[in-house]
Amino acid sequence: MAETYKIVIGLEVHVQLLTKTKLFCGCRNKFGLPPNSATCPVCLGLPGSLPVMNREAFRLALKAALALNCRIASHPGHPPGFTKWDRKNYYYPDLPKNYQISQYDLPFSHDGWLEINVARDPKKEFTPKRIGIIRAHLEEDAGKNTHDESGRGGDTRVDLNRTGTPLLEIVSHPDLNTPEEAITYLEEVRLMLRELGVSDCEMQEGSLRCDANVNIHVPQPDGTHHETPLVEIKNLNSFRAVGRAIKYEAERQYEEFRKDTRGEYRFGKWLKETRGWDDTRGQTEGQRHKEEAADYRYFPDPDLVPVVVSQEQIAAVKAEMGELPQQQRSRLVGQYGLTAYDAGVLTAKGRRTVAYFEAVAAAVGDGKTAANRMSDLIFPALSDRREEIDAFPVPPAGFADFLKKTGPLSKQDRVHLLGHMLDHGADVDRAMEATGIKPQTFDEGTLRAKVAEAVAANPKAVADFKKGKDAAKMSIVGAVMKANRGVPNDVVRRLVDEELAKA
Amino acid sequence: MSLADKTAAELVALQAAGGASAAEVADAFLAAVRDREPKLRAFVSVDEAEVKRQAATVDAKRRAGQPLGRLAGVPVAVKDVLCTRGVRTTCSSKILDNFVPPYDAHVVERLKAEDAVILGKTNMDEFAMGSSTENSALQTTRNPWDTDRIPGGSSGGSAACVAGRQAPVSLGTDTGGSIRQPAALCGVVGVKPTYGRVSRYGLVAFASSLDQIGPFARDVTDAALLLEAVAGHDRRDSTSVDRPVPVYTRTVNDPVAGLRIGVPKEFFGEGLDPEVETAVRAALKEYEKRGATLVDVSLPHSPYALAAYYIVAPAEASSNLARFDGMHYGHRTKQKADLIGTYSKSRGEGFGKEVQRRIMIGTYVLSSGYKDAYYVKALKVRRLVKKDYDEAFERCDVVMGPTTPTAAFRIGEKSDDPLAMYLSDVYTVSCNLAGIPGMSIPCGFTAGGLPIGLQLLAPPFEEEKMFRIARMYESVTDWHTRRPGV
Numbered sequence: 001m002a003e004t005y006k007i008v009i010g011l012e013v014h015v016q017l018l019t020k021t022k023l024f025c026g027c028r029n030k031f032g033l034p035p036n037s038a039t040c041p042v043c044l045g046l047p048g049s050l051p052v053m054n055r056e057a058f059r060l061a062l063k064a065a066l067a068l069n070c071r072i073a074s075h076p077g078h079p080p081g082f083t084k085w086d087r088k089n090y091y092y093p094d095l096p097k098n099y100q101i102s103q104y105d106l107p108f109s110h111d112g113w114l115e116i117n118v119a120r121d122p123k124k125e126f127t128p129k130r131i132g133i134i135r136a137h138l139e140e141d142a143g144k145n146t147h148d149e150s151g152r153g154g155d156t157r158v159d160l161n162r163t164g165t166p167l168l169e170i171v172s173h174p175d176l177n178t179p180e181e182a183i184t185y186l187e188e189v190r191l192m193l194r195e196l197g198v199s200d201c202e203m204q205e206g207s208l209r210c211d212a213n214v215n216i217h218v219p220q221p222d223g224t225h226h227e228t229p230l231v232e233i234k235n236l237n238s239f240r241a242v243g244r245a246i247k248y249e250a251e252r253q254y255e256e257f258r259k260d261t262r263g264e265y266r267f268g269k270w271l272k273e274t275r276g277w278d279d280t281r282g283q284t285e286g287q288r289h290k291e292e293a294a295d296y297r298y299f300p301d302p303d304l305v306p307v308v309v310s311q312e313q314i315a316a317v318k319a320e321m322g323e324l325p326q327q328q329r330s331r332l333v334g335q336y337g338l339t340a341y342d343a344g345v346l347t348a349k350g351r352r353t354v355a356y357f358e359a360v361a362a363a364v365g366d367g368k369t370a371a372n373r374m375s376d377l378i379f380p381a382l383s384d385r386r387e388e389i390d391a392f393p394v395p396p397a398g399f400a401d402f403l404k405k406t407g408p409l410s411k412q413d414r415v416h417l418l419g420h421m422l423d424h425g426a427d428v429d430r431a432m433e434a435t436g437i438k439p440q441t442f443d444e445g446t447l448r449a450k451v452a453e454a455v456a457a458n459p460k461a462v463a464d465f466k467k468g469k470d471a472a473k474m475s476i477v478g479a480v481m482k483a484n485r486g487v488p489n490d491v492v493r494r495l496v497d498e499e500l501a502k503a
Numbered sequence: 504m505s506l507a508d509k510t511a512a513e514l515v516a517l518q519a520a521g522g523a524s525a526a527e528v529a530d531a532f533l534a535a536v537r538d539r540e541p542k543l544r545a546f547v548s549v550d551e552a553e554v555k556r557q558a559a560t561v562d563a564k565r566r567a568g569q570p571l572g573r574l575a576g577v578p579v580a581v582k583d584v585l586c587t588r589g590v591r592t593t594c595s596s597k598i599l600d601n602f603v604p605p606y607d608a609h610v611v612e613r614l615k616a617e618d619a620v621i622l623g624k625t626n627m628d629e630f631a632m633g634s635s636t637e638n639s640a641l642q643t644t645r646n647p648w649d650t651d652r653i654p655g656g657s658s659g660g661s662a663a664c665v666a667g668r669q670a671p672v673s674l675g676t677d678t679g680g681s682i683r684q685p686a687a688l689c690g691v692v693g694v695k696p697t698y699g700r701v702s703r704y705g706l707v708a709f710a711s712s713l714d715q716i717g718p719f720a721r722d723v724t725d726a727a728l729l730l731e732a733v734a735g736h737d738r739r740d741s742t743s744v745d746r747p748v749p750v751y752t753r754t755v756n757d758p759v760a761g762l763r764i765g766v767p768k769e770f771f772g773e774g775l776d777p778e779v780e781t782a783v784r785a786a787l788k789e790y791e792k793r794g795a796t797l798v799d800v801s802l803p804h805s806p807y808a809l810a811a812y813y814i815v816a817p818a819e820a821s822s823n824l825a826r827f828d829g830m831h832y833g834h835r836t837k838q839k840a841d842l843i844g845t846y847s848k849s850r851g852e853g854f855g856k857e858v859q860r861r862i863m864i865g866t867y868v869l870s871s872g873y874k875d876a877y878y879v880k881a882l883k884v885r886r887l888v889k890k891d892y893d894e895a896f897e898r899c900d901v902v903m904g905p906t907t908p909t910a911a912f913r914i915g916e917k918s919d920d921p922l923a924m925y926l927s928d929v930y931t932v933s934c935n936l937a938g939i940p941g942m943s944i945p946c947g948f949t950a951g952g953l954p955i956g957l958q959l960l961a962p963p964f965e966e967e968k969m970f971r972i973a974r975m976y977e978s979v980t981d982w983h984t985r986r987p988g989v
Contacts, residue, residue: 041606044831045831046832047592047826049704087822091828091843158830299818299822302710
């Protein structure tokens with residue numbers, strides 16, 4: 001069945017950069033300071049003050065752009081690497097100069113892409129999709145207005161601490177086609193920028209912000225399609241809100257489209273509309289039509305000199321960039337035989353977790369086991385203990401030792417043992433001593449006899465197995481393991497297979 | 504001769520020799536200010552107690568044997584567009600009439616570091632927009648040579664106070680001629696340095712890509728002295744250039760051998776007053792007598808420079824002046840209004856007519872649909888003007904011509920005709936568009952006794968040579984020693 005319509009989504013993401021100081025002055029770049037305490041004549045826009053570019057901000061932005069596979073300031077008619085600052089003019093009390101220093105026609109980076117997994121079941125498969133990046137540019141953040149919402153008409157309060165914070169704006173092509181893809185893209189951007197130390201990407205604190213441009217394409221019988229007018233959705237305060245808002249907006253646009261009998265909607269009476277997402281009511285609400293929008297009168301900021309990015313600078317930033325999430329996932333799959341899903345889980349947990357994993361994998365000589373045991377044992381323990389991997393009391397060598405010595409044990413026993421190690425700071429040997437949980441010495445002949453007994457005692461399971469029910473086999477394995485605590489699971493399985501074959 | 508008749512260099516030497524104290528010098532100039540201010544109205548603020556305190560500090564340092572700066576005890580007047588910590592800085596505008604900056608402009612810091620005494624803040628055209636100082640919202644400054652006439656502008660107060668012996672030297676700013684034009688009309692020396700030579704930090708911006716701070720003085724040596732004190736790199740201004748500042752005063756008396764003077768025909772065309780032309784031609788003759796060669800050069804794009812200037816400068820101004828909105832500082836309307844209403848009423852009440860005109864022009868030329876035809880095209884002209892100078896300087900050391908088409912005009916004569924007013928900048932704006940240094944030195948008087956200025960334009964960062972060339976003429980003439988009757 002042909003789909004009713006296709007959703008077309010482009011995202012504009014703003015991230016604050018993790019610099020010590022602001023983009024054009026020496027004030028602290030820090031969230032949560034007392035109002036107007038991190039300000040100076042420059043970010044207050046006092047007369048006579050002048051901006052000076054923060055080189056560290058530019059370096060971080062360059063790192064992000066290179067990770068997004070962007071070209072660096074490659075503009076026809078200009079020398080390679082040439083980029084400049086422009087003023088975007090508009091009046092608002094949170095913008096003391098009444099212009100924002102931004103980049104207009106010659107952004108420092110453009111034409112990149114980011115690969116995301118768009119598999120229907122991302123837990124099982126990896127279906128790559130490249131999302132185009134139109135441009136990523138640097139600009140200064142505005143301050144924050146707090147309006148009196150009591151209805152008593154009190155003053156609006158302006159906090160200029162945020163004014164001048166370095167912001168990287170990343171504009172994607174409209175290559176995203178589902179709410180899930182949009183969220184996956186955001187997760188990938190966030191992971192990458194966190195890993196690179198470019199931004200902490202905390203949506204709650206506003207260090208990552210996102211606007212979504214959404215419309216739908218409705219296929220027509222003649223093979224063409226109608227496009228609804230573009231809507232920019234603002235006020236998206238969580239990834240979940242992004243997904244919900246896109247879904248709502250697509251459905252709303254389709255309804256509008258269906259109701260439209262005069263063809264106004266279809267044929268672009270409105271160019272672009274801005275709508276705000278109301279998370280409580282779960283709907284978007286009209287704000288203004290873009291054709292009435294401000295004319296920002298962009299022009300080059302004469303207070304700042306153009307920047308020319310050299311090949312050496314690019315090489316230096318690349319050299320310190322390290323492995324990017326996408327490269328890492330591919331390597332984990334190739335080098336350790338992990339599934340795309342497992343590789344994705346490890347990568348999503350960050351570089352330090354991957355380093356821990358690689359140390360364990362090297363020590364036990366089996367990446368798959370290392371990954372599975374980390375998922376079974378370490379991740380739940382970290383989340384219980386509200387700990388980061390760095391603080392985990394069992395180092396990779398200790399965990400590898402634990403895995404080698406607990407191979408034959410059941411999952412339950414391993415959880416118990418590890419719990420003891422964590423609670424008492426013990427190594428695996430002392431934990432086994434203390435708990436009495438340890439692999440049993442066994443004689444394969446004796447064990448085979450017990451397996452044979454269990455097979456004989458479960459004719460129904462045998463019959464089910466013969467009919468093709470794999471689970472039936474596991475019930476026999478389970479029964480043997482339960483009756484013979486501490487015997488190796490893999491040996492039991494092999495014996496059960498062999499005995500069933502005979503049965 | 505009163506102390507107030509002495510040059511800055513003479514005052515430095517006199518004080519160093521124990522011939523006068525900084526306090527005595529300050530008192531002499533404060534007396535001159537009191538005496539002539541009712542006629543000239545050059546200053547918007549003079550804090551006598553503060554001036555005396557600064558002078559006393561210099562004297563104390565000297566008595567204690569501490570090292571002193573190169574302007575020790577020299578009173579310096581400062582255009583009211585330069586921020587002074589704790590001292591009201593108005594830009595001669597109502598919108599900033601209550602603005603007290605929490606910091607000093609870089610040049611004011613430099614003056615203080617050189618132990619100068621800040622004498623007061625001088626009147627100007629509002630936000631440096633104008634050529635007569637009539638656009639001041641505070642007062643009208645008079646030309647010391649004829650108090651019915653304008654002193655020029657926009658740095659009219661800084662020019663008038665030096666000509667009127669109220670200050671030995673002063674600082675002004677020059678965006679399209681605002682130092683050189685009033686210097687010419689008041690018969691003093693005025694220098695616009697190379698763009699980037701002096702930090703603009705603390706200069707309330709009019710047109711950031713054109714603004715430069717420079718000295719007014721009664722002779723070339725004093726101008727050189729003041730410039731070497733305030734010039735140099737400042738990390739707070741990205742456009743300030745990091746290259747060493749020559750000690751101009753050390754070489755100012757060395758003539759330039761084999762001097763080649765470029766004379767552009769475009770500077771001697773229609774609109775040039777014959778008396779001004781005669782004086783300028785005579786000055787060129789004087790140079791020839793001293794061994795210089797006159798070279799015909801062409802600046803073919805200079806007829807378009809004024810038009811380009813009156814697009815680029817207002818465009819930048821429309822953005823630079825956006826911050827004066829009554830929200831965070833400065834004048835806010837007393838009328839009750841919503842946000843947009845508060846903006847427009849505060850700005851409507853705070854800005855004068857000429858400032859409003861330029862904000863509107865600037866807003867218009869940057870608006871979508873018009874930007875390419877005006878702003879972008881003006882930038883192209885600007886590049887061509889720069890290229891004209893680059894080519895001219897391949898054939899000469901300096902370009903010379905009149906600073907202004909006429910001598911000082913009467914108060915009110917052009918105030919209702921902005922185009923006529925803009926034309927008084929016709930010879931000065933191209934220097935700012937090209938970013939090169941320029942200066943005006945006295946080169947004669949009209950029959951009516953009004954001063955005439957000779958303009959010198961030099962390649963970027965060749966102020967040192969420009970001063971030497973200026974001094975070659977000054978050393979054989981006495982125009983700069985004449986005093987107005989005021």
